[in-house]
Amino acid sequence: MSQRDQLKKARARKRGKIAIILIGLIAIYVWAISGIEFRGIQETAGPVTKNILKGFISPDWSYVYSPDGEDLIRGLLETLAIAIAGIFLSIILAVPVGLWAAKNLSKSFITSQSGKGVLSFFRTLPDIILALLFIKVVGPGAFAGMLALGIGAMGMLGKLYAEEVEAMDPGPVESIAAVGGNKLQQLAFGVIPQVLPGFISATLYRFEINMRSAATLGLIGAGGVGTALIFAIQGRSWDRVGIILIGIVVVVLIVDLLSSALRKRIT
Template structure:
C-alpha cells in the first residue's frame, strides 16, 4: 500500500514537468563552464580593493557570525517560552512552539529580500536575514535541551532556599551551556552556506560577485569563487566540528 502510494506521488510529480529538451548550444556552453571552473582566475584572489575573493569571503563569514551570535542571545527567552514543563498551562509552550515554527517557514533568501527593502542592499540585510531565521532553529533546539534537562540540580537549589532566578542561573544555565554552544556552532556552519548565496539578491557576501560573474559569463571567475566557497565551508566545518566534539 505504502509503496503504491509512493509510486503514485512520484508519477504525479513528474506529470507536471515540461518535456526534457536540450538546447542546441548546450554542449558549447557546458564546455565553457567546465573549462572556466577548472581554469580559475587566480588574479581575483586578492586585489586590495575590497572587492576581491578574500574580502568577500571574510564578509560572508562576518555576516554568518554576526547573525548567529545575535540569534543565539535572542533565542534564549524564546526557548524557555516554548519548553514543555516550564509553565503551568500547556497553551503557553504550544504558542511558543507555533511561533518558532512560523519563523522557520520563511526561507532566508525571502527574508533577505524583505530586509533589503527595509535597510537597503547591504551586508546588514544579510545579518538580519540570517539572524531572524536562526532564531527559529536555535530556539527550537534550545527548548528541546531544556525539556530533557535533569531537574535534580534545580531542586537542590530550591531546597536550599534559592529563588527561581537562582535556579536558572546556578542549575539550568550551567547544565545547558555545552549544548547551547554546540547547537550554536552547528547553526553557524549552516549560516555560512546561507550567507554565501544571500549576496545574489544584494545582501552582501561572496554571492554578489558570484552572480555578477555568472551573468557576464566570466566562468574563470566563477571557478575561483566556487573554489573559495568550498575551502571556506570546509575550514569552518572542520573547526566547528572539532570544537563541538570537545563540548559534547
C-alpha cells in the same frame, strides 16, 4: 492445515499492500513527470558546461586578491562576518524564546506551547525570503543579510535550546529551590550550567548552516560572496565562477571542520 491457510492469507495481504503502495508511487511519478514542462536543453548547454569545467581547471587566480575594490577574500570575509553577526543576533533572540518554549520551565501547558508555535512559525520562513523583506526595509547589502540570518536562525536555535532544557536533570534546580534560591538564581546556577554545552553545540551547528546561507544571500543582493558569483555568472566569466566556488568550498569546509572538532570536544 489452518495454520498454513493463515500464513497464505497473511502473505496475500502483504502482497496486496505492496501492490497498492507501488501503484500509488507509479501514479505520483506519472503525475510528476508528465507535468514538468520540458522545453528541451538550450544549444549553449554543451559549450557552457565545457567552459565551466575549464573555469574550474584554470580558475582566475588574480581575482583572489586585488588591492583595490572587489576581490574574493573581501567577499568571503563579508560572508563570514554576516554569518557571525547573524548568529550573535539569533542567540540573543533564541535564548529567551527557547526558555519560554521549554515544557519543564513553565507551569502552564499553554505558555510553552505558544512559545513552540512562535518558533515553528519562524522555522518555516526561508532565510532568502526574509532577506528579500529586509532588503525592502534597510536597503540592499550585508546588513539585510545579517538581519535575515538572525531572525531565520532563531526558530531552529530556539527549538534546539528548548529541547536541551527539557532533557536536563531537574535535581539541581530543585535543590536550589529547596535552599531558598529565587527563579533567577535557579536559572543561573541550576539550568544554565547544565544546558550550556548543548547550547554551544547547537549554536555551532547552526553556524555551519549560516555559512552556507550567507554564501547564497548575495544572489538576491543581500551581501557576501554570492553577489560576486551572480555577477560572474551573468557576465559569463566562468574562470571567475570557478575561483569563487573553490573559495566558498574551502571556507565552508574549514568552518565545518573547526566547528565539528569543537562540538566533539564539548559534548
